[in-house]
Amino acid sequence: MITESRRPKQKLNRLKIITAISLFLAATLIFRLMYLQIFKGGYYQTIAAKEHLGYMELTPRRGEIFIQDYHSKETFKIATNSTLDTVYADPTLIKDPKYAASVLTDILFNLEDEKAKDKARIEAEQKKLDPNLPQEEKDKLLKPLTDEELKQNFYNDLLEKLSTRVRKKIIITSDLDSQTIEQITKENLSGIEILNTTLIAYPQQINNTSKTAEILAKYLDVSEDNLAALLQGKNRYVVLLKKASPEISEKIKELKSKDKNGMFTGIGLQAEYYRYYPENTLASKIIGYLNSQKIGQYGIEEKFDALLRGEKGIFKTQKDSMGRQITVGDSVIKPAVDGDDIILTIDRSIQMEAEKLVSQGVKDFKADSGQIIVMEPSTGKILAMAGYPDFNPNLYGDVYKKEQINLTEDEIKNLVPIEGKENVFWLYLDKDTGRRILIFKEIYPNNTVVYKKYANTVGPAVYQNISVSESYEPGSVFKPIAMAAAIDDGDVTPNTTFFDSGPVKVDIYEIKNATNQYYGLINMTTVLEKSLNTGMAFVARKIGRTLFYSYIKKFGFGDRTDIEFSNEDPGQIEHFSHWAESELITHAFGQGLMATPLQMVSAYAAIANKGIRMKPYIVEKIIKKNGKIIETEPQPLNQAISEQTSKTITAMLVSAAENGVAHNAKVEGYYIAAKTGTAQTYFKGKPLKGAGTTIATVIGFGPVKNPRFAILVKFDKPRSSEWAETTASFTFSKMARFL
Incomplete structure (x- = not known):
């Protein structure tokens, strides 16, 4: 077939x-x-690497700041770092929230902390009540919680955190442009809200997560998959306690090590670095502080922020099948470089004494503020730089705390609004002198109006180091500068005489002595002893504008010293070509020109140092992480006056301390060269008189045979007395005696 x-x-x-x-x-x-x-192997390996490799930053250790004790040769940390754990939870991994909350409450609950929070709650609630209500009635209405109630509330709060597996609110982005805002708004998506330029998602209100992600991906620089995961709102991280004590951290570790049933798999510890200032307020105006963004603010922390911060490293990780980052072989791509350490010239014991004395002086003399500087004349080292009021850099935010102030009806009527600031006013405590404080008006929901002031009176102004950041008319402490210029030029000697017959007429003004007393035939030493303005008018005319100006500049006035701070004020002195004759005269007793406390003490240090002006410095050395040490070498700037002139003016200043108005500044058993200065202040262009209106300064150095220190003591507007000889002189004597 x-x-x-x-x-x-x-x-x-x-x-x-x-x-x-x-x-x-x-x-x-x-x-x-x-x-x-x-x-195509390289191409797909790159894709695979992108899918599976991740990168983490390695945080460097911030450099430490040290001060010294020159006596014991010890070094002390003034700014360092502490590592404390944050206790956190991943609620999606908590099997039994009630059990976990119960166990963790016993570990994390701190009765004293909760009492403090409850006290703050009561104070806040009381402020909402009628301010005329007696305190006894307020106490009855708002009572503190019992210890048991506090612990129960802590447990309830913990339970809520551990039980919340889906976040209620997610901020997707906060920088939407107007076009994107319009486009997303038109989509009318459920669970999506735009506030200003911020895009917010409410996961529990979203009807279709994948569809919402698909739509949003068209307008945002985020992939659809990432958006879908984000919009699910899984609550994978919630903080239970920040800055946990080492004891709490150990208990958490022990709890997890014994956790055979995985009840605490979702509980973890995350090490965090915190800036810590072991000496609290000591040298705070020198150091500054590190803010919450890890950026140095004020002082050394700001000036040397880049050096202290170090350099971040990069750590390579690989993602496992669950998307978790795991380390791989050669993990560190770039190691972190720790910050440099800084050792200051500050002597700890001298700084402590200076801060004690300036604080006590401000309180005793009822001054607005005060400063003390101690400098080594032969090198320019700053041994102490104290100011009051001060602050604790560990609690730098406390300077913004406010307290209620009870104002009279007249005071409320006379509050002066500050332009551009809502509900912020000046309250003039003295209309004649212009003394004032900031007042904040707060309106509560029940329309109760409460007035407040800064608890420290000055608020964030306390951060400023007035010794370098603020200039003032120095007054009579400038007289030795003018006298030194005249002696150095040969215009006068200590024994040159003039007849002090009364006020000196200059232009349309009369130059009077502070006490309105006149002494007949006197020499230049007596002019400094009695701090006579008329005598300095005689000296100024002898020198003349051109020469006087050149000496003012030789002593460094009108220029920054370039000490290691960011906000140094250069002071102010106009060129001599712009001086009227009256300005030539008034400059000789420290009026009409501006200088910082640091410039003033530096000028006296030059007199003490054989006429050689040294550059002030406060950083002794920088220790690099590679072991290199950069030391600051003392730097002579110029010969302001001759060595012989320095000896002559020193002898005259010793006489001023022994026999003159600066006699309260002397130290028994030692010869101290010193001069007082009581400078006027002004309000609405008019000079003020009387207690609470002046700036009291004393500057000097010693021992005169071999000066080891130059000291400035300054009090701003003391209200116990207007004169430096009855305020700052006493503090100067105590400081000099200590040294």
Whole structure:
């Protein structure tokens, strides 16, 4: 049969065709694999790396700041770092929130902390009550919680955190442009809200997560998959306690090590670095502080922020199948470089004494503020730089705390609004002198109005180091500078005489002595002893504008000292070509020009140092992490006056301390060269008189045979007395006696 005879051939042909196709497919597959591996291998490895590799930043350790004790040769940390754990939870991994909350409450609950929070709650609630309500009635209405209630509330709060597996609110982005805002708004998506330029999602209100993600991805620089995961709102991280004590951290570790049933798998510890200032307020105006963004503010922390911060490193990680980051072989791509350490010139014991004395002086003399500087004349080292009021850099935010102030109806009527600031006013405590404080008006929901002031009176102004950041008219402490110029030029000697017969007429003004007393025939030493303005008018005319100006500049006035601070004030002195004769005269007793306390003490240090002016510095050395040490070398700037002139003016200043108005500044058993200065202040262009209106300064140095220190003591607007000799002189004497 023909049909039967063809079947074997058909089977054979079919087999050949199948075999050929198989060989073709195999060849194609092999070629494709070769192509992918050989020609496109690098491309797909890159994609794989992008999918599986991650990078984490390595945080460097911030450099430490040290001060010294020159006596014991010890070094003390004034700014350092502490590592404390944050206790956190991943609620999605908590099997039994009630059980976990119960166990963790026993570990984390701190009765004293909760009492403090409850006290703050009561105070806040009381402020909402009628201010005329007696305190006894307020206490009845708002009572503190019992210890048991506090612990129960803590447990309830913890339970809520551990039970919340879906976040109620997610901020997707906070920088939407107007076009994107319009586009997303038109989509009218449920669970999506735009506030200003911020895009917010409420996961529990979203009807279709994948669809919402698909739509938003069109307008945002975020992938659809990432948006979908984000919009699910899984609550994977919630803070239970920040800055946990080492004891709490150990208890958490022990709890997890014994957790065989995985009840605490979702509880973890995350080490965080905190800036810590072991000496609290000591040298706070020198150091500054590190803010919550880890950026140095004020003082050394700001000036040397880049050096202290170090350099971040990069750590390579690989993601496992669950997307978790795990370390791999050669993990560190770039190691972190720790910040440099800084050792200051500050002597700890001198700084402590200076801060004690300036604080006590401000309180005793009822001054607005005060400063003390101690400088080593031969080198320019700053041994102490104290100011009061001060602050604790560990609690730098406390300077913004306010307290209620009860104002009379007249005071409320006379509040002066500050332009551009809502509900912020000046309250003038003295209309004649311009003494004032900031007042904040707060309106509560029940329309109760409460007035407040800064608890420290000055608020964030306390951060300023007035010794370098604020200049003032120095007054009579400038007289030795003018006298030194005249002696150095040969215009006068200590024994040069003039007849002090009364006020000196200059232009349309009269130059009077502070006490309105006049002494007849006197010499230049007596002029400094009695601090006579009329005598300095005589000296100024002897020197003349050109020469006097050149000496003022030689002593460094009108220029920054370039000490290691960011906000140094250069002071102010106009060029002599702009001086009227009255300005020539008034400059000789420290009026009409501006200087910082640091400039003033530096000028006296030059007199003490054989006339050689040294550059002030406060950084002794910088210790690099590679072991290199950069030391600050003392730097002579110029010869302000001759060595002989320095000896002469020193002797005159010793006489001023022993026999003159600066006699309260002397130290028994030692010769001290010193001069007082009581500078006027002004309000609405008019000079003020009387207690609470002046700036009292005393500057001096000693021991005179081999001066080891120059000291400035300054009190701003003391209200116990207007004179430096009855305020700052006493503090100067105590400081000098200590040294």
